[in-house]
Amino acid sequence: MIMPALSTIRAVLLDMDGVLYVGDRPLPGVQDFLDYLDATGRGWLCITNNASKTPEESVAKLARMNVTAGPEHIFNSAQATAGWLAGQIRRDGIIPGKTFMFGMSGLRAALLAERFTLTDDPLAADYVVAGANFNLTYEELAQTAIAINNGARFVGTNPDKSFPTERGHLPGTGAILALLEATTGVTPEIVGKPNPAMFELAMQRLGVTPAETLMVGDRYDTDIAGAVALGMPTAGVLTGITTAAEFAAADPPPALVADDLPALLELFRAADGA
Numbered sequence: 001m002i003m004p005a006l007s008t009i010r011a012v013l014l015d016m017d018g019v020l021y022v023g024d025r026p027l028p029g030v031q032d033f034l035d036y037l038d039a040t041g042r043g044w045l046c047i048t049n050n051a052s053k054t055p056e057e058s059v060a061k062l063a064r065m066n067v068t069a070g071p072e073h074i075f076n077s078a079q080a081t082a083g084w085l086a087g088q089i090r091r092d093g094i095i096p097g098k099t100f101m102f103g104m105s106g107l108r109a110a111l112l113a114e115r116f117t118l119t120d121d122p123l124a125a126d127y128v129v130a131g132a133n134f135n136l137t138y139e140e141l142a143q144t145a146i147a148i149n150n151g152a153r154f155v156g157t158n159p160d161k162s163f164p165t166e167r168g169h170l171p172g173t174g175a176i177l178a179l180l181e182a183t184t185g186v187t188p189e190i191v192g193k194p195n196p197a198m199f200e201l202a203m204q205r206l207g208v209t210p211a212e213t214l215m216v217g218d219r220y221d222t223d224i225a226g227a228v229a230l231g232m233p234t235a236g237v238l239t240g241i242t243t244a245a246e247f248a249a250a251d252p253p254p255a256l257v258a259d260d261l262p263a264l265l266e267l268f269r270a271a272d273g274a
């Protein structure tokens with residue numbers, strides 16, 4: 001797509017892993033970049049498909065990397081999923097029913113924030129919401145399958161089949177959802193990136209439109225593809241998954257590609273004449 005001048009950008013959405021840090025290793029220039037956005041009156045929000053952590057837990061992780069953010073700066077796929085599903089239910093004029101959760105603290109907090117009632121009884125569940133679960137047991141999978149087989153609406157937080165770690169690529173939420181789909185024959189509705197709902201809810205929070213919002217991400221198929229579909233300007237960074245050659249070969253490619261956040265900051269400064 002045509003890149004509007006960066007000087008017209010009013011808000012920036014940032015993916016986290018591969019943009020702000022890689023696993024537990026901080027990437028350079030994060031605080032400088034965020035400070036510049038603040039100083040130039042631009043809004044920003046970190047949007048992550050990681051549904052395992054609460055916003056407060058993500059803030060604590062950033063603080064350990066000397067990056068200052070508040071919970072209001074974090075929007076994860078658990079929040080997006082809970083917000084999207086609550087919106088669907090309200091739109092349909094239905095009283096929210098009982099939800100069987102398969103996930104961790106981030107998903108629990110997000111569902112409770114949207115006033116879902118949680119149940120441990122799979123046969124009482126109207127909804128199954130499934131996300132990252134690093135402590136999963138066979139019995140939890142069995143109970144979740146029972147709820148889906150019993151007709152509960154099956155919703156997943158994000159499609160990522162794996163995620164990168166220092167031990168290589170390990171099973172992600174998408175792999176867990178695939179297991180449940182294979183078991184039940186039911187395909188989940190999945191809300192995280194690249195689903196437009198995640199970007200739309202994030203922009204709603206900031207009160208901005210797609211044309212004036214830059215999405216910064218390291219992964220083409222989630223961060224960039226989802227944002228491009230909404231007409232957002234996009235910037236790929238080379239500190240994570242997708243390589244320069246892969247960004248260049250993508251259709252459509254991101255509007256711009258920067259080595260890292262310091263390089264993107266220089267582009268902003270130049271565009272602003274700062």
Ligand SMILES: [Mg+2]
Nearest residue numbers: 015017018218
């Ligand atoms: Mg990433």
